[in-house]
Amino acid sequence: MANLTGSSIVAPRPNAVAREVGDGVTVILDLDDGVYYKIDAVGTAVWTLLDIRPLTIEEITHAIVAEHEVETEDCRRDVLAFIDEMATAGLVEVGDGEPR
């Protein structure tokens, strides 16, 4: 996976369709290979943000910190790991962002 930084821009790929199924759990179907993924409540929060518009890792982190009791550094690390997994699975695409 390409190096992710705070300014990396993340957007869902068109082949990924998602639906929240209750208890904060979201199911994502990759239409390319027919594989289903399940993400938990925090993952759902990230996906919901991305569903509105592409965001940088930093923007995602700040949005999550504003809603949850978590240290910014811990949240950034988890968001990076989550986005890395999602990108490896082909559910999101990551681009180089312009510094904001």
Added chain:
Amino acid sequence: VAFSSRELAVIEQTMSGHGEAGPPEAADGTGARVSRWPRAISTRRQLRRERPVQLAQPLTPAAKVRLATEIVRIYVPTRARIACNRLRLLEQVKGLPVAQAPSRSSQLSPGRKSAQAARLGSTVERTLDLLPTDSSCLTRSVVLARLLSRRGIESSLVIGVGSDGDSFIAHAWVEHRGIPLLDPGRDDLTRLVQLDVLNDHKHRWRT
């Protein structure tokens, strides 16, 4: 639950036959024949001239064989792609064969289209049940959606998800005008995605 073309035909015949039951009863419920009777007779004659609508014409044995062959020819590559995790649903729909000229089915009335869609749904189920290989709900749904599209009949391929205890379950089926043509599974499934295959061979996703 999918309903059969026969049931649809019965509904249509019942509607067409409305008013054929006999002379209208008097308003007081005595059943006395009243002066509206001659008008009722003329209505009956008119209805008799118009034969009950056959929404889905019976298939000849040769047509049944052709249809079953077509289903199997769609099924084989579809199953192979799904088995290899090369679902690529969007591509499959984009790659649907487009008739050079509008098919006869695309010019049918909505009622006849629904009847034909229902019959094709049950035919796909019966045909694939006969095969020694297994066919998942998704395979059946893709086969039926392609079959309908070839005939210019719009449909929606729906994928629903849910949980069974700790297990995750997913199910696919096809609808025509909101009516399931294949078994829609449990009531508590959440609709994950709906692929509308339009009768002009375009499509769109809805979530």
